[in-house]
Amino acid sequence: MEVQTFDDVFDAIANTPAEAASMKARADLLGALVAHVKSWNVTQEVAAGRLGITRPRINDLLRGKLGKFSLDALVDMATAAGLKLEIRIAEAA
Numbered sequence: 001m002e003v004q005t006f007d008d009v010f011d012a013i014a015n016t017p018a019e020a021a022s023m024k025a026r027a028d029l030l031g032a033l034v035a036h037v038k039s040w041n042v043t044q045e046v047a048a049g050r051l052g053i054t055r056p057r058i059n060d061l062l063r064g065k066l067g068k069f070s071l072d073a074l075v076d077m078a079t080a081a082g083l084k085l086e087i088r089i090a091e092a093a
Helices: 009-013 017-039 044-051 055-062 071-080
Strands: none
Touching: 009 017, 017 055, 017 071, 044 055, 044 071
């Protein structure tokens, strides 16, 4: 059995480098959103209203259910939360 090593878990579980990059971006954005929403110290109902989503959807967000959110949906929520997004592009190593 050959042992493989990866830079991170997304490289290990993704089928393609593009899929891994998308998962990393979504995970970073989801983490920032969760931290920001928790800093509000409000109920899930209030947080959902601020983001323009349903309470079950905010529950999925706060539980870190990455597979339930597209990058577009996370960008929309981040914008609604008042976060500024920046994208950095670099040459692959």
